[in-house]
Amino acid sequence: MFEWIRGRKWLPSALLAAILAISTGTADFFLQGWVALIISLFLTSSVVFARNLSWVSVAIFTVGSVAELLFRITPVLAGLSVAVSVAIVAWFGSVKQRRFALGAGIAAGLAVTSSACFSSDFLTSVYGIHLYDEGGRFFAFMFGSALVVTTNVTFFFLGRLTFTQYTHVGTSIDRQVVTAEQSKLNLELAEQNQRFSIARDITDLIIQRISTVLTLAQGGNYASKVDPAAGGRALERLEETAREAHLELRRLYDMLNRSQSVSSAPLGIENLDTLLLEFRQLGYSITLRHVGDQFQLSEGANLAVYRIVFEALENIRENAVIGSDIAVDFMWANDGLQVLIKDNGIEASNRQASAKNPEFVSEYTATDDLKALVEPISGVGITAMRDRAALYGGTVEAHLVPGVGFTLSAMFPMMRTLGGSSRSDK
Amino acid sequence: MTKVLRVAIVGSDPSAVFGRELLLGSQSDMKVVFLGSSLEASLQPLSSLTFDVLLLDQVLSDSTASGFIRDLGALLCADDQELPPIVVTAPFHSKRLEVDLIDAGATSLLSLEQPAEDLLYGLKNSPEERYNFDLPDLLESFQDSGSPSLTDASFLGVVYDLDEDGRALIANLRAQALNTPLPSSSALSASKLKRGVRDLVLKLGLHTSKQLIYRLWQAGELG
Numbered sequence: 047m048f049e050w051i052r053g054r055k056w057l058p059s060a061l062l063a064a065i066l067a068i069s070t071g072t073a074d075f076f077l078q079g080w081v082a083l084i085i086s087l088f089l090t091s092s093v094v095f096a097r098n099l100s101w102v103s104v105a106i107f108t109v110g111s112v113a114e115l116l117f118r119i120t121p122v123l124a125g126l127s128v129a130v131s132v133a134i135v136a137w138f139g140s141v142k143q144r145r146f147a148l149g150a151g152i153a154a155g156l157a158v159t160s161s162a163c164f165s166s167d168f169l170t171s172v173y174g175i176h177l178y179d180e181g182g183r184f185f186a187f188m189f190g191s192a193l194v195v196t197t198n199v200t201f202f203f204l205g206r207l208t209f210t211q212y213t214h215v216g217t218s219i220d221r222q223v224v225t226a227e228q229s230k231l232n233l234e235l236a237e238q239n240q241r242f243s244i245a246r247d248i249t250d251l252i253i254q255r256i257s258t259v260l261t262l263a264q265g266g267n268y269a270s271k272v273d274p275a276a277g278g279r280a281l282e283r284l285e286e287t288a289r290e291a292h293l294e295l296r297r298l299y300d301m302l303n304r305s306q307s308v309s310s311a312p313l314g315i316e317n318l319d320t321l322l323l324e325f326r327q328l329g330y331s332i333t334l335r336h337v338g339d340q341f342q343l344s345e346g347a348n349l350a351v352y353r354i355v356f357e358a359l360e361n362i363r364e365n366a367v368i369g370s371d372i373a374v375d376f377m378w379a380n381d382g383l384q385v386l387i388k389d390n391g392i393e394a395s396n397r398q399a400s401a402k403n404p405e406f407v408s409e410y411t412a413t414d415d416l417k418a419l420v421e422p423i424s425g426v427g428i429t430a431m432r433d434r435a436a437l438y439g440g441t442v443e444a445h446l447v448p449g450v451g452f453t454l455s456a457m458f459p460m461m462r463t464l465g466g467s468s469r470s471d472k
Numbered sequence: 473m474t475k476v477l478r479v480a481i482v483g484s485d486p487s488a489v490f491g492r493e494l495l496l497g498s499q500s501d502m503k504v505v506f507l508g509s510s511l512e513a514s515l516q517p518l519s520s521l522t523f524d525v526l527l528l529d530q531v532l533s534d535s536t537a538s539g540f541i542r543d544l545g546a547l548l549c550a551d552d553q554e555l556p557p558i559v560v561t562a563p564f565h566s567k568r569l570e571v572d573l574i575d576a577g578a579t580s581l582l583s584l585e586q587p588a589e590d591l592l593y594g595l596k597n598s599p600e601e602r603y604n605f606d607l608p609d610l611l612e613s614f615q616d617s618g619s620p621s622l623t624d625a626s627f628l629g630v631v632y633d634l635d636e637d638g639r640a641l642i643a644n645l646r647a648q649a650l651n652t653p654l655p656s657s658s659a660l661s662a663s664k665l666k667r668g669v670r671d672l673v674l675k676l677g678l679h680t681s682k683q684l685i686y687r688l689w690q691a692g693e694l695g
Contacts, residue, residue, distance in 0.1 A: 254485065257563040260584045262488070262491035262494075263491075265493065267588070271498065273498075276497070280491065
C-alpha cells in the first residue's frame with residue numbers, strides 16, 4: 047500500500063476524503079439537514095489538501111469549525127475529518143505545520159464542544175441527551191474536551207508512527223526485497239563454497255602432478271648423465287605427467303571462469319528495487335515509476351541504464367539532505383526510453399532550515415534562475431554518464447531547478463534498435 | 473670399497489617413484505631395493521626386507537607418511553626389529569607436518585622446493601641424522617606448530633622411573649632449553665649429551681633423538 051501511496055500525490059488523499067464525505071456527510075445530512083451536509087463536505091475537503099498543501103488543510107478545517115459556531119450547527123460527525131487531516135499533516139508536514147495542525151485541531155474541537163454544551167440544546171434535539179443543570183453541562187464539556195484532545199493527539203501520533211514506518215522501517219515489499227536478496231546471497235555463498243571445495247581438490251591434484259614433474263626432471267637430469275637412454279624415458283614420463291597437470295589446470299580454469307560468470311550477472315533495471323530500498327533506509331522518500339510499455343534491454347544496455355541511475359542517485363545522496371523526495375521515472379516509448387531522476391534537495395534543505403530558524407528566507411532570486419539557465423553542470427560523474435549513454439545513441443542532461451533541486455534526464459531515442467534484447471519483450 | 477646404501481621407495485604416484493628410481497639409480501653408492509605404491513602393498517614386504525633407509529612420499533593412496541611410519545614401527549617392534557631411518561618428501565615444507573613426522577619417528581622431511589642434491593645428501597646422511605638434533609631450532613618448531621597434544625601416560629611413567637643418569641640428562645636438556653646455567657659438576661659436554669640422548673632413545677624404544685625431545689617437550693620436562 048505504501049508503494050501505491052508513494053507513487054500518487056493526490057489520489058490517496060482524495061479517495062480517503064471521498065469515503066469520509068460519503069459516510070459522515072450522509073449521517074450529518076440525516077441528523078441535521080442541508081447546512082450540516084455543506085459544512086461536513088467542507089470539513090472533509092481538508093483531507094484532500096492535508097498531504098501537499100498542509101496550510102490550506104488547516105485553514106479549511108479551522109474555517110469549517112468557525113462555520114459550525116456561526117451557523118449554530120451542532121458538532122457534525124465530519125469532525126472526524128479534522129483528526130484525519132491532523133494525522134496526514136503529522137505524516138507529511140514540516141515540524142511547524144504539524145504543531146500548528148494539532149493545535150488548531152484541538153482548539154477548533156474545544157470551541158465546538160464548548161458551544162454545543164453551553165450555548166445550545168443540540169444534545170437534546172439531535173442526540174436525545176438531556177442536560178438538566180450547569181453541573182451536567184460542565185461534565186459534558188469536560189467529557190467532550192477529553193474526547194477531542196485524545197482523538198486529535200492519537201491521530202497525530204498515528205501520523206508520526208506511519209511516517210516512521212514509511213520512511214525508516216520500510217514496507218512489506220521492502221522487507222520482501224531484503225529477504226529475496228538475502229536468499230540470493232545465501233545461495234551464491236553456498237555455491238561459492240562448493241566451488242571453493244572443488245577448486246581445492248583440483249589444486250591438490252595439480253600440486254601432486256607438478257611435484258611429479260619436478261621429481262621426474264630431477265631423476266632424468268641425473269640419470270641421463272650416466273645413461274642417456276634413461277633421460278629419454280624420463281622425458282616420456284615427464285611429458286605424460288605434464289599433460290595430466292595441464293588437463294587439471296584446464297579443469298580448474300573452466301570451473302573458475304564458469305563460477306565467475308554465474309556469480310556476477312550484470313546489474314540491470316530489475317536491481318533498482320534494492321538500490322531504492324537502501325535510499326529509503328537512509329531516510330529519503332524515493333519512488334520508481336514505469337510509464338509506457340517496457341521492452342527488454344540487452345545486458346549491456348540494461349547495465350548502462352542502471353549505472354546512470356546509480357550515479358545520479360549517488361550524486362543526490364552526496365548533495366541532498368535526508369528527507370528529500372526523489373523520483374525515478376522510466377518513460378518507455380515505441381523505440382525510445384527516457385529516464386528522469388528528480389530530487390527536491392534544495393526545497394527540503396530550505397524547509398529544514400526554516401523549521402530551525404523562523405527568520406530564514408528560502409526564496410530564490412533571479413540570479414539563481416539565470417545561473418540555472420546559463421551555467422552547465424559538468425564533472426567526472428556526468429561525463430561518465432554521457433559516455434555510457436552515447437554507447438546506445440543516448441544523451442544525458444542535468445540541470446538545476448531553482449528553489450527545488452536537480453533533474454537529470456537520460457534520453458535514448460533509439461534504444462529498442464541499439465540496446466533492445468533479441469529476446470521477446472516483457 | 474664404498475658402502476652401498478640400500479633404499480626402499482614408497483610413493484603413490486608411479487611416475488614420481490620412477491623419477492626417484494632414476495635419481496637414485498644414477499648414484500654409484502645407492503641401490504633401490506624396493507618400490508612400493510601404498511601402505512597395504514608395502515608394509516609386509518618391508519617388514520621382512522633388509523634396507524638402510526626408507527624414502528617415503530607424504531601422500532599415499534591409502535595413508536599418510538606419519539600413519540605409514542607408525543604402522544611400520546609397530547610391525548617391526550612386534551618382531552623385535554628396529555625402525556630404519558626414514559626420509560619423507562613433500563611438495564612444500566610445513567612446520568606442522570615436520571613436527572607430526574618427528575612425533576611419528578621420521579628422520580627428516582625434505583621438500584621439492586629443495587634441489588635434488590639435498591635429497592641425496594639427506595638419504596646418505598640419514599643414519600647419522602637420526603641422532604642429530606638442534607635443541608633451540610626444534611623447540612621453536614614445536615612452539616610454532618601449536619599446543620602439544622596429550623602425552624602418552626606410559627611415557628610419563630617411564631620418564632618418572634628414569635635412573636640418576638637419565639634424570640641428569642633431562643636436567644641438562646632443560647637447562648639448555650631455558651638457557652640457565654648448571655653447576656659444572658652436573659653439566660655435560662655437547663658430545664656426551666648427544667651420546668646420552670642416543671642411549672636414552674634406544675632405551676625407551678624410540679626411533680630418533682628429535683622424537684625423544686618432542687616427547688619430553690610434550691611432557692613439560694623441557695620447561
